[in-house]
Amino acid sequence: MPVIFFLLVATLFPFAIGPDPTILDRVGGGVLWTAALLAALLPIDRLVAPDAEAGVLDQYAVRGISEEAVAVAKIGAHWLGFGPPLMLAALPASALLGVAPEMLGRLEAGLALGTLGLASLAVTVSALVAGLRGGSALAGLLMLPLAVPVLIFGAGALDPIQNGGFYLLAASALVLLAAGPFAAGAAIRALRD
């Protein structure tokens, strides 16, 4: 689903902007990053809430599996489900947007890092809103500001002159990845009270 959405944005954008290669080349990388961010948002209401409702999380807890371990597994699974497919989809998408081949390498490397952070953030946010009605709308509001650094530095990492954006992207993705399991674990525990 996220991948189809990602490709949909990449297909629609040239129609809306027009086929001018110079404009597409300038905005293409940024568009793909925005699409990747929104694609990460799509499955957010399915990541934790169904398991919480079905009692699966309780069963893990009774078996002595820590909430943090559950969160790590969910982050890993979510990333596998949307990170690598998104990187694959970025190939046709960048062709559609006329992104230059040398920029594609930076985009792919940036996506590899950025999607890790986004996966961790998505699981955290979906654990936070799991017990709430209308949680998915709130999830979008909660996730977007926290995902903005990844978006800014991800688009910044496309800059061919310097690598600063790339390091900052790595740093912000790492922060999200490091904090995610603990925040999501605490949110899952809080769900029970």
Added chain:
Amino acid sequence: MTASSLILDGLGCIRGGRVLFKGVDLSLDAGDAAVATGPNGAGKTSLLRLIAGLLTPGAGSVTHQGAIAFAGMEPALDRDVALAKALAYWARIDGGGAGDIARGLDAMALTKLAEVPVRMLSAGQLKRATLARTIAGPAAIWLLDEPGNGLDRDAQARLEAAIAAHRAAGGIVVAATHQPLAMDGAVEIAIGGAA
């Protein structure tokens, strides 16, 4: 089965700023059973969740020896796969094998439904599947929340037989129910009631 025991000491539960129950004392050894009774909303489920460690006690403490299995109101089975496969997921986590699943399915007369997707099962069949997961597991202490809900007469008899067999093997059973459930010599924990 190694020696199992369950001791509740002055256990109290606070939910939503309200004291549900307090001063619950209980001491169970291998082969013992207890049944929590009380009106709806008295805190029977909360008591089981406290024992399972899913809630933090408002007062008192829970100490237990032996692993716990919690058969709650939610089946916790993947709705999109066959029943045997959904049970196999938990059996793998519990370190069990195909034999354990077959034992659980057989005990609750679900063998014929093993290949049916979980989402096709009726409420009573789901309850039996939840119990089958508990029976298939290695845990010494069974916490059963309304185990008789939606069970037909045959399934009820099978449940009582499974409980008796588990206790004979040195297990402990704590059930919360408002339905009659035949358990010889079970301690009754009356919750709420007059309070």
